[in-house]
Amino acid sequence: MSALLEVDGLCAGYGRAGVLHDIALRVEPATITAVLGANGAGKTTLLRTLSGLIKPTQGRITFRGADITKVPVEQLVHRGVTHVPEGRGVIAELTVEDNLRLGGLWRRGAAAARETATAVAEVYDLFEPLARRRRAHGHQLSGGERQMLALGRALVARPALMLLDEPSLGLAPPVTAQIMALLRTLRDSTGLALLLVEQNVHSALAVADEALVLAVGKIVVRGPAAELEHDETLRHAYLGF
Amino acid sequence: MSRFIFLTFNGLSFGAVYAAVALALVLIWRTTRVLNFAQGAMATATAYVAISVTQATDSYWLGFVAALAAGLALGAVVRLTAFGTAEHAPALNTIVIGVGMLILIEAVVGMIYGAANRDFPASFSTRTHAIGKTALFSNQNIFTVGSVLALMIALAAVLTWTPSGLRMRAAAFAPEIARLLGVRVGRMLTLGWALSGLVGALAGMLVIPIGLGLYPQAMDGVFVLGFVGAVVGGLDSPVGAVVGGVTTGLALSYASGYLGSDLTQLAALVLLVVVLLVRPSGLFSGTPVRRV
Numbered sequence: 001m002s003a004l005l006e007v008d009g010l011c012a013g014y015g016r017a018g019v020l021h022d023i024a025l026r027v028e029p030a031t032i033t034a035v036l037g038a039n040g041a042g043k044t045t046l047l048r049t050l051s052g053l054i055k056p057t058q059g060r061i062t063f064r065g066a067d068i069t070k071v072p073v074e075q076l077v078h079r080g081v082t083h084v085p086e087g088r089g090v091i092a093e094l095t096v097e098d099n100l101r102l103g104g105l106w107r108r109g110a111a112a113a114r115e116t117a118t119a120v121a122e123v124y125d126l127f128e129p130l131a132r133r134r135r136a137h138g139h140q141l142s143g144g145e146r147q148m149l150a151l152g153r154a155l156v157a158r159p160a161l162m163l164l165d166e167p168s169l170g171l172a173p174p175v176t177a178q179i180m181a182l183l184r185t186l187r188d189s190t191g192l193a194l195l196l197v198e199q200n201v202h203s204a205l206a207v208a209d210e211a212l213v214l215a216v217g218k219i220v221v222r223g224p225a226a227e228l229e230h231d232e233t234l235r236h237a238y239l240g241f
Numbered sequence: 242m243s244r245f246i247f248l249t250f251n252g253l254s255f256g257a258v259y260a261a262v263a264l265a266l267v268l269i270w271r272t273t274r275v276l277n278f279a280q281g282a283m284a285t286a287t288a289y290v291a292i293s294v295t296q297a298t299d300s301y302w303l304g305f306v307a308a309l310a311a312g313l314a315l316g317a318v319v320r321l322t323a324f325g326t327a328e329h330a331p332a333l334n335t336i337v338i339g340v341g342m343l344i345l346i347e348a349v350v351g352m353i354y355g356a357a358n359r360d361f362p363a364s365f366s367t368r369t370h371a372i373g374k375t376a377l378f379s380n381q382n383i384f385t386v387g388s389v390l391a392l393m394i395a396l397a398a399v400l401t402w403t404p405s406g407l408r409m410r411a412a413a414f415a416p417e418i419a420r421l422l423g424v425r426v427g428r429m430l431t432l433g434w435a436l437s438g439l440v441g442a443l444a445g446m447l448v449i450p451i452g453l454g455l456y457p458q459a460m461d462g463v464f465v466l467g468f469v470g471a472v473v474g475g476l477d478s479p480v481g482a483v484v485g486g487v488t489t490g491l492a493l494s495y496a497s498g499y500l501g502s503d504l505t506q507l508a509a510l511v512l513l514v515v516v517l518l519v520r521p522s523g524l525f526s527g528t529p530v531r532r533v
Contacts, residue, residue, distance in 0.1 A: 053421075102424075105424065
């Protein structure tokens with residue numbers, strides 16, 4: 001059986017400096033894969049390479065059986081990949097409603113507007129606070145609301161795979177817990193696959209099915225999240241707790 | 242009092258033109274951080290297109306529409322040829338390219354049509370209506386204000402309510418996020434340049450007939466005043482561009498009416514200095530944080 005996302009021998013970096021070396025990974029539908037590692041290990045670079053913002057120097061990225069290594073960034077959302085960048089990626093100058101609508105603008109054709117409207121309505125059902133602040137601008141929202149908006153906007157695109165970069169960054173623990181619970185719900189109810197980059201190892205491992213640890217651009221450990229959580233030598237060596 | 246009324250209408254009419262030029266500049270500046278020094282020359286070139294089409298078809302309005310269409314096309318072409326690769330270059334590079342385009346366009350227009358000053362017909366009568374002894378405004382004044390206003394409302398509606406408008410705003414505010422959501426940012430920027438070319442072309446068609454006449458450098462002075470309007474309003478704000486342009490028009494009309502027409506240019510400079518002293522980023526540059 002072929003995985004939803006398959007990465008093989010992937011190398012990438014900025015300019016001549018290599019950041020990622022020989023990365024291989026598989027993501028199955030309806031799973032959460034946590035990408036862990038210290039600052040500078042290459043977690044964000046991995047996500048940016050997968051979504052086409054950085055061109056890989058070597059290797060192959062396959063999604064739903066098709067080679068997407070050279071597919072332009074703008075096309076990936078059509079194929080079912082969305083990337084929620086670090087820092088929440090909410091457009092501060094646009095309203096909540098416009099930010100959400102933006103998630104559906106890649107759709108073309110007669111049914112596009114209706115489909116997007118339905119998806120936006122579903123997001124409002126999922127995130128009560130956003131429904132109350134449709135006309136508010138991005139810069140008026142709290143940190144938690146922004147994260148909801150960024151997630152909601154990605155959901156409006158109805159992806160099969162979501163690349164999520166540090167959703168807990170700068171959020172209070174209860175809000176983080178809420179977001180993580182929501183990710184689990186999405187996995188179970190929609191079959192969404194998630195590649196989750198996190199600094200917050202505890203909450204990431206608690207929600208993830210699989211996990212992998214990056215160190216200096218290489219995958220040094222991988223396995224079921226539950227096992228990694230209890231592997232003490234690993235935790236001391238790479239995750240610092 | 243009657244003089245004041247006349248000067249106000251006159252100022253509003255020129256102000257509408259400066260507002261259009263300012264808006265053309267702002268549309269490009271806020272998406273690409275390029276200050277398009279060729280804006281005036283581009284507008285002049287489209288006015289020559291109008292003359293050619295009018296001569297060929299015997300229809301003034303066909304020429305008028307052709308000028309607007311030429312503005313759209315020229316805006317897109319200038320971005321794709323000259324500025325496309327320079328958008329991430331240092332500011333000085335884009336200024337040099339802009340001035341280069343200005344010289345190039347004016348030279349090419351001069352080669353094709355000659356440098357002589359030609360008569361350029363106005364859309365409507367320029368005879369001023371009067372009530373009793375109070376001179377008011379001409380039909381051309383009404384058309385100037387009305388058409389600029391209509392274009393601005395149409396533009397605002399497109400940007401606010403259409404999917405393409407939302408794509409353009411997203412591309413302007415957060416290009417990377419827009420790309421991740423499937424927006425072709427380059428295409429949106431080209432569309433912005435095209436719309437800017439259209440707005441500039443309208444300004445040229447309105448102002449060249451009143452007092453300027455058509456020659457290759459006809460719009461240079463108007464460009465400078467439109468630029469003043471854009472800076473007064475705040476280069477990042479379309480609303481600011483409109484308010485700044487109208488303010489400039491009114492200020493210059495009063496200055497030339499009451500203080501003498503020699504002082505017009507000086508009044509523009511004074512306005513610019515005063516606004517920059519009080520609000521260095523312009524009247525309407527409200528959001529201090531651009532990206533979060």
